[in-house]
Amino acid sequence: MQELEKEVGTKKYNIIKDFYDFSKKTCDLLTWGSGKRGAFSVGISSLFPKSFITVKSNGTLVLNLGWHKTNTGEVEPKVYELVNSFKNIGFDIEGEDIKQHYFYDIDFWLPKTEEIKKLLKNLI
Numbered sequence: 001m002q003e004l005e006k007e008v009g010t011k012k013y014n015i016i017k018d019f020y021d022f023s024k025k026t027c028d029l030l031t032w033g034s035g036k037r038g039a040f041s042v043g044i045s046s047l048f049p050k051s052f053i054t055v056k057s058n059g060t061l062v063l064n065l066g067w068h069k070t071n072t073g074e075v076e077p078k079v080y081e082l083v084n085s086f087k088n089i090g091f092d093i094e095g096e097d098i099k100q101h102y103f104y105d106i107d108f109w110l111p112k113t114e115e116i117k118k119l120l121k122n123l124i
Contacts, residue, residue, distance in 0.1 A: 003038050003057045004016060004038060004057045004059070007057055007058050007059065008058070008059040008106060012059060012106060012110060015110055015113055016055060016059065016110070016113075018113070019055070019113050019116070019117065020040060020055070022117050022120075023040075023042040023120070026117075026120060026121060026124065027042050027043060027044050027120060027124075028043075028044060028045050028046075029041070029042065029043030029044065029045055029050075029051050030042055030043075031051065033054070038056075038057040039054050039055060039056045039057060040054070040055055041053065041054040041055075041064070042054075042055075042120075044120070044123055044124060046124070047078055047082070047123060048068045048076065048078070050064065050067060050068065051064055052064050052065060052068065052082065053116075058106070059105075059106030059110070060103055060104065060105060060106060061103075061104045061106070061109040062101050062102065062103050062104075063086065063091070063093075063101065063102040063104075064100070064101055065079050065082065065083065065098050065099065065100070065101070065102065066098050066099050066100030066101065067100060075098045079098055080098075082123075083098070085119050085122075085123075086119070089112055089115040089116070089119060090112060090115075091104065091109075091112075
């Protein structure tokens with residue numbers, strides 16, 4: 001988290017830290033990445049066995065949608081519901097084909113933090 005604060009500044013860090021604390025209390029999947037840069041990932045195991053949100057140390061939010069597949073390799077139907085939920089709060093996800101990852105700059109998603117938290121609560 002120190003790297004995150006250095007990268008984005010105290011004000012933005014405090015909002016992300018609040019989101020992290022919320023996720024820790026609310027979601028049953030919360031992991032730290034193992035790459036060179038710090039990142040935490042959030043998920044709800046009753047929906048998917050892997051996370052579907054990652055926040056990188058530069059503040060970028062990543063929606064991890066394409067790796068949620070059925071045994072036949074099709075995208076899980078719940079992914080489309082999740083896509084619609086994110087679209088409803090202003091996330092731009094175009095096309096019918098689900099990409100592996102969607103990246104959102106901190107200045108785009110940070111003002112939507114309360115809406116994202118509400119979306120997560122509604123998914124549980």
